[in-house]
Amino acid sequence: MSPRSASLAPVAAPPSPLAGIEALATPLRRRRGEIVCDGERSAPFLYRVEAGAARRCALSADGRRRIVDLLFPGDFFGFDGEGRAGSSIEALTEGTIVLRYPRREVEALADADPQAARAIREIAFAAIARLETQISLLGRVNAVEKVGAFLLALEERQSAGERAGPRRVTLPVSRCDIGDFLALAPETVSRSFAALERRGAISLSAPRDVAILDRAALRARGQR
């Protein structure tokens, strides 16, 4: 049951090439809401979510918070070594574990070991794919469409983990977080969930517990 991070396909199960890198890891255990790492101090490190979930926040110029990325087991972050000011990582669930890798040593390892270097490239490419998914998600016009695409992406990433359980998503984030992530007001997120349920696309047994009933209806460019 250990979230052995066989996650996204390309990153997927890289036991051997990552072996060398894993030796560099320092685990960070955080409780819900705790900050994993913060701003500039995070610069000389690379990170990877081992268990739980985390959000990466940025403060925009006008002081509004923006969730730039949601992170699940297997996801790496911290590639842009600058550690932009105002950015921070916060744990979303109890018992979140993040692995921290010293950038300098990772680079040295990559220089010495082509297999490790290849693994790091794969990691970076997976991050790129994730960000591109997020971009096309933000480009969707409707709030309902955004939320539907968000749910699909979330289910894909969660189910890529290990559980074979097909069409059930547990939201690790609040409506407010989803709103920050999708550039929507939390009320609008809530209304979108209601609309999706009314449409028969999903079923909400609890606010954070979504059963996906009709994937096509989630994708559809629906009104109401």
Add this chain to the structure above:
Amino acid sequence: MSPRSASLAPVAAPPSPLAGIEALATPLRRRRGEIVCDGERSAPFLYRVEAGAARRCALSADGRRRIVDLLFPGDFFGFDGEGRAGSSIEALTEGTIVLRYPRREVEALADADPQAARAIREIAFAAIARLETQISLLGRVNAVEKVGAFLLALEERQSAGERAGPRRVTLPVSRCDIGDFLALAPETVSRSFAALERRGAISLSAPRDVAILDRAALRARGQR
């Protein structure tokens, strides 16, 4: 100078570490509006814009076009080797040159040469930084704010290339393209330009020719 521009610097003029990779390049010359490469056939390649500008488009499920990325000299793309269906790259300016690298050979080179591997990592990290900029841009609430941030990002990337010309941006794209990029209607883009000019942030000598007068006013969270 802003710390952000530093992230672009390493990509801008990377002569020596890229030398080995450059030997693998096939140049593609395209005229304005021509397709550089298309969908699945682009999968086994990595690309880099050498001159001109290009846009990366994706077709969303509902058939709407989305511009996922705007590409300028020095920008790489095609990391996600899957070459997602419906995506295509189109040249935006006359005489656009894109370099194409066979992925397999690039990987082989990276395996053989740590310096080349490091260069590729830098390239991927730069792409990540670019995508993150785009995400925080899309998260902005106002249309005017979005357009302002878009102009700032564009100026930063154009001036990072080679021209020292300070605060003048030539838009390589139509209002419609900007709208697709920012998830706005073209009319709204036009109105935002007018608002920014009214505010004194920019000056439009021609629709595609923007002089940046007041950077703070571009960033401001302005109404109207």
Add this chain to the structure above:
DNA sequence: CGCTCTGTTGATACTTCTCAACTAGGGTGG
């Protein structure tokens, strides 16, 4: 119990989209 936090729902105001008309520039062919 009262408290807080999260989520829901309603009413209203504001932003943006959509449709439409109009202008300016560039090309083409008479």
Add this chain to the structure above:
DNA sequence: CCACCCTAGTTGAGAAGTATCAACAGAGCG
């Protein structure tokens, strides 16, 4: 040369969508 068309851009009016403000429900917890 001008008429013509085509595209890109601008501007306006109305419709649609979302944000905002507010009230309220339920869960967890002291």
